[in-house]
Amino acid sequence: MTQHIHDVTTNGRAGQITSADLIARDREVVSPAIYRYTEIAFARGEGVFLYDFEGNRYYDMAAGIATMNVGHCHPRVVRAIADQAATLIHAASHVGYMAPYVEMVETLRSLMPAPLNAGKALLVNSGSEAVESALKLARAVTGRSMVLAFIDGFHGRPMGALAATGSSSSYRRHLGGLLSGVEHVPYPNCGRCAFGHGPREPQNCCGQWRAFIQMVLDKLVHPDDLAAVIVEPIAGEGGYIVPPDDFLPFLRELCDRTGALLIADEVQTGLGRTGRWFAFEHSGVVPDVVALGKAIGGGLPLGGIVARADLMNRWWPAAHGSTFGGNPVACRAGLETIAIMQEENLPENAVRVGARLMRGFEAARAGLPMIGDVRGRGLMVAVDLVDEHGQPISTERVKQVIKSLAKHGVVMTKCGPSALRFAPALILTEQQADEVVALVVEALKAVG
Numbered sequence: 260m261t262q263h264i265h266d267v268t269t270n271g272r273a274g275q276i277t278s279a280d281l282i283a284r285d286r287e288v289v290s291p292a293i294y295r296y297t298e299i300a301f302a303r304g305e306g307v308f309l310y311d312f313e314g315n316r317y318y319d320m321a322a323g324i325a326t327m328n329v330g331h332c333h334p335r336v337v338r339a340i341a342d343q344a345a346t347l348i349h350a351a352s353h354v355g356y357m358a359p360y361v362e363m364v365e366t367l368r369s370l371m372p373a374p375l376n377a378g379k380a381l382l383v384n385s386g387s388e389a390v391e392s393a394l395k396l397a398r399a400v401t402g403r404s405m406v407l408a409f410i411d412g413f414h415g416r417p418m419g420a421l422a423a424t425g426s427s428s429s430y431r432r433h434l435g436g437l438l439s440g441v442e443h444v445p446y447p448n449c450g451r452c453a454f455g456h457g458p459r460e461p462q463n464c465c466g467q468w469r470a471f472i473q474m475v476l477d478k479l480v481h482p483d484d485l486a487a488v489i490v491e492p493i494a495g496e497g498g499y500i501v502p503p504d505d506f507l508p509f510l511r512e513l514c515d516r517t518g519a520l521l522i523a524d525e526v527q528t529g530l531g532r533t534g535r536w537f538a539f540e541h542s543g544v545v546p547d548v549v550a551l552g553k554a555i556g557g558g559l560p561l562g563g564i565v566a567r568a569d570l571m572n573r574w575w576p577a578a579h580g581s582t583f584g585g586n587p588v589a590c591r592a593g594l595e596t597i598a599i600m601q602e603e604n605l606p607e608n609a610v611r612v613g614a615r616l617m618r619g620f621e622a623a624r625a626g627l628p629m630i631g632d633v634r635g636r637g638l639m640v641a642v643d644l645v646d647e648h649g650q651p652i653s654t655e656r657v658k659q660v661i662k663s664l665a666k667h668g669v670v671m672t673k674c675g676p677s678a679l680r681f682a683p684a685l686i687l688t689e690q691q692a693d694e695v696v697a698l699v700v701e702a703l704k705a706v707g
């Protein structure tokens with residue numbers, strides 16, 4: 260393979276970077292709290308590919324964790340960033356008004372159905388911050404304190420968002436005393452039913468999650484105290500769990516009945532990944548507040564919430580904000596990303612290519628019993644790995660498999676306890692999807 264050793268100057272050291280050297284330096288200085296799914300050092304990215312410092316190419320199925328919707332370093336996004344950087348890098352939304360901020364809010368709400376298309380928004384720096392903004396808004400405007408969240412749900416790691424996260428106790432280890440007032444109920448996970456039923460399709464769901472929610476309202480959380488229900492329309496980190504069709508309508512009705520706000524966490528599902536601009540659109544219900552992050556910044560840090568205007572209008576001046584929230588460079592990168600997605604109809608491509616990926620893995624299952632449940636929507640695809648008895652393999656083993664996949668030229672993360680997570684750029688072609696399936700199958704055969 261061609262060797263491209265990069266001549267660079269970093270941190271005052273002139274010279275060449277090799278992957279091994281960079282990884283060794285990283286280990287010396289970066290906290291081990293940051294887990295790495297691969298042992299690859301990324302030198303550059305282009306489209307659906309990442310390259311290491313030796314020039315090796317990898318299919319990027321992580322896409323910056325479901326973020327780089329138009330691929331790495333799209334020339335139009337690069338130009339938009341450079342143009343904005345040459346014009347205004349930062350001035351802060353608390354100090355005055357900025358065109359990229361206003362245009363981003365106008366664009367986000369224009370993608371939403373009524374009444375959110377006439378709603379109001381504010382911008383922050385990340386998905387977690389968006390979630391915390393949504394929770395603050397809900398508490399502030401309802402005057403209530405309690406929040407219903409879901410086991411298998413993921414909303415971020417800072418201590419407010421973490422209080423709503425229920426996908427792994429490891430995120431909460433030694434962190435007692437998180438934001439109070441959050442009660443968790445099981446997400447309808449028909450593949451691993453919390454109520455002891457065997458795996459089944461969501462349309463044949465046992466439905467006991469409804470009785471459980473009612474029990475929590477009867478015994479723990481008085482409906483008059485319920486400020487919000489926060490939910491991912493498809494559980495992401497928790498395992499790409501597609502819930503039954505009546506799940507969001509049930510929650511909508513519960514919120515209407517109790518006066519709580521329905522918060523859709525679309526940080527991962529939003530912006531076209533599932534085939535619609537927002538995954539709640541598959542359900543026919545409209546939430547009161549939508550939390551956004553990841554793809555909306557085109558690869559730069561940006562988050563935000565869009566909410567009904569009547570709710571936002573009750574939030575008083577200076578109730579919330581942040582120094583960098585809605586940074587003009589991040590907004591321009593996001594706006595250009597959305598423009599490209601619209602011109603190229605990428606949500607539709609996500610449906611087509613996602614189906615192709617799923618069909619590929621389902622077909623491969625016959626010769627490869629390690630492939631268990633294959634599920635998802637659009638380009639959110641999970642492939643469960645199972646042992647010879649059909650039981651999920653351990654999380655540690657999945658992590659090892661992901662490390663060995665990198666040796667076959669595919670970069671990815673996991674979701675849920677035992678699934679490979681495919682969340683590539685939405686520009687992936689069907690032919691590339693076939694190549695990815697072939698590489699993953701080859702790697703799985705090698706690990707046995």
Ligand SMILES: Cc1ncc(COP(=O)(O)O)c(C=O)c1O
Nearest residue numbers: 385386387413414415495526527
């Ligand atoms: C659904 C969901 N909400 C919130 C977050 C937190 O976003 P961030 O990591 O940008 O803070 C994530 C991140 O993976 C997510 O998937």
